[in-house]
Amino acid sequence: MEHRWGMAIDLDRCTGCEACVVACHAENNLPLSDADQAEKGRAFHWIRVDRYYEGEFPDIRVKYMPVLCQQCDEAPCEPVCPVYATYHNAEGLNVQVYNRCVGTRYCGNNCPYSVRFFNWFEPEWPEPLHLQHNPDVAVRPSGVMEKCTFCIQRIQRAKRDAQAENRRVADGEVQPACVQSCPAEAMTFGDLNDPESKVSRLATSGRATRLLEDLGTKPKVFYLQRGK
Amino acid sequence: MFLTAEFADAQSVARAIAALRAQGFNGDQMDVFSTEPVEISDGLLHRRSHMSLAAVASAAIFCLSALLFVRYAEYNYPLITGGMPIFSWWANGVIFYEFTMFGSITATFVMFLVESGLFRQRAPVPALVAGRILLRVSCGAGRVAAAMDSLQQAGAANVAELKPW
Amino acid sequence: MVETRGDGLRATLWRPLNGFSGRYLLALTAAFLVGAWGLGCWGYQIVRGIGVAGIRRPTMWGFYLVNFVFWIGISHAGTLISAILRLTDAGWRKPVTRAAEAITVFALSIGAMFPIIHLGRPWIFYWLFPYPNSRLLWPNFRSPLLWDVTAISTYLSGSVIYLYLPLIPDLAELAQHSTGWRLRLYTLLALGWTGSDRQWHAVERAMKLMAGTILAVAVSVHTVVAWDFAMAVAPMWHSTIYGPYFVAGAIFSGIAALVVAMSIIRRALHLEEYLLPVHFENLGKLLLLMSLLWVYFTVAENLTTWYGNSPAEMSVFGERVRGRYAPCFWFMVFCNFVLPFVLLSVKRLRSVATVTISGVTVLVGMWVERFMIVLPSLSRPHLAAAAGFYSPTWVEISITASTFAAMVMFYLIFCKLFPIIAVWEYKHVSHG
8 A cells, every 4th residue: 555654743742942943954955044035034944843922921831833844635735836846646745846846936825834945046055064965855956946845865765675675664764854853752754544653643643633724735744732 | 804983982882883783793793992991781792701600610629629638638647736636627627718719819810811812812903092982893895884884873983994013 | 201291180190100209219218228127137037046036935926926917907908998898889999999909919918928037947937838848748737827828828819919900901001101111011011901891891800709709818817817816725815806806907907007008199199189088088987987896896805804804814904904014005095096086086177187197096006906915915824923024126126117118118119110090990980
């Protein structure tokens, strides 16, 4: 049976440390922005931690919510791309094809989670960070849309290894960079088609909700929280 | 040979055409030249037109072609986007509609070129005079006198033989 | 040179074709320079990257889309005058048709550039067209942007034909009275028109057919442009009213553009005898009607949003009406409704001057309206944490200005090549 990749993020464990953000930058060759560009809203964070504050100081409560591409089964970003640069693959991933993108940015506007990022210029890395690229991941040119891929390069590698050894990919064998780096072990990744996988069990637990569910996008990232 | 006659208004041209018809000339042998469109009453100079039919037919053909092409293209390399079906009538409806309209536009323009006979002219044409209406009659050698008579009776000025360039 | 004699209709309409006055050259040069500057800015944008524009996350569309919708809207000038008024046989439209159709063709050409200008990788814009390629790839016909491509291509081809067909008889007559390069140009374009009744019947039949078709296409074009926004899930974009709203707005801005163009032509080409105050009176009444229709749609859209009280939409609504964009919003209401309503509904105030002023304010107001459609919804997306605000850069402002300059330039060249009033149509009275 096909895999169906999904993720569970435990908001009760998340400390907002943003190790996942840094790990994603390192793994996926994310371009760096300077302060000027960041102020203009051009910074790239395929996974970002949104902070929601309740109450007034000193009785503040903060909720940290890591938001990444939800790999929606009925993604609003997919049908609006005029050149099929984003489509849904058989494993439930929302795939972004960098070579095909002409840069209309309709998908970016249509994503209700605002998880899509655009290369406004040719990406640059200050030395010596230009030597730190991951060879498994493409460097995107100017004018191309990008977003979280659930570290598809890691998924591909695990599938290749498993196929070489004539077995299925084991639960927990694939870990995107964010999941791998979380010190609080708040993130879980796995195959939603496998009812025994950890992510499936968490997704069907009483604590699982999804973001903006009423929009009908059918996201595959489950947020676990006890009550609100 | 060709005769040309100059008239002041549409009524006298109509009279002339009626008289010529009575003598046995048919619509294809007569042409009216003017700097503005002239209404010849009572269908005396009825020109058959297939423009509307061509426009509708062309619209239908273009619509069908668009449908077949889009269907072919969407199944040729099927990609799932947003859970939508691979081929969707509604999502592609606008494309079909626009191609239908495009077919109508194309046919209208082509039929204009065809029915106006713009590229088929071989007969000599009288020089247009602003404010006057010219009638050109194609007649055999034997009927020239009769034709000229009818034209002059209808009130023509400058009835003459039209010389080719 | 076109020979002109005396003072009649032909002489008045053909005299502007000869020679270049100082004012004309000044206007043409200024328009050309601004247009060239804009083109240079676009080149800079292509080389450096689209980041030189002010667009950002989450407002990934900015001035370029505003201009796109605006210019496609202006192109509905011709549709209204030529198609609707032709179908209703309104005789007073006769002197105005060619000016309106010229606006349509040039506005469409300008508007159609923007889907290319706003691309991140414009050098591969042709991937939006279906052509056989070695990658076996086709464009996505389900995308509203493809609907745009199809609709605008159809409308542009239809409008060009609609402008060209009634021009042919005038060209033939001009050819008879011209010398030099004009003779060659007019003879070529006149396609050998002789003025025979077959040709007149053919052109009139074609125009009648085209009027209906162009009207159907024009309604669909701006509906499709509206659906670029309405098909998206962004708050306050996803609204069923957008289709009719945009078509009404397009006709509204089209009439305004026509009024302004006519006013300038009337002065510059001394056509006071042919572009009469009654024409401006009638166009003023139409402008008033469209203004009322516009305010109706605006109230309907905003009232239903406010009453529905959906959080995502209320966030955008608040930004539009009370927040950051409030000055723009109320300025827009003033320009599109308040001022035209006062100037045009009071009979004593309606004159060529006030109708022109209303036209100018409506043009400004409608540009601001397009801005208000695109930006607030993007600034406040569904996830509040991702909010962000857009400000244009000099590149976008330059390109926007250059489109107006390009329009002026195209129109000036058109007026120098062809008579702006259709001579044959002006004299011809249709029967029944």
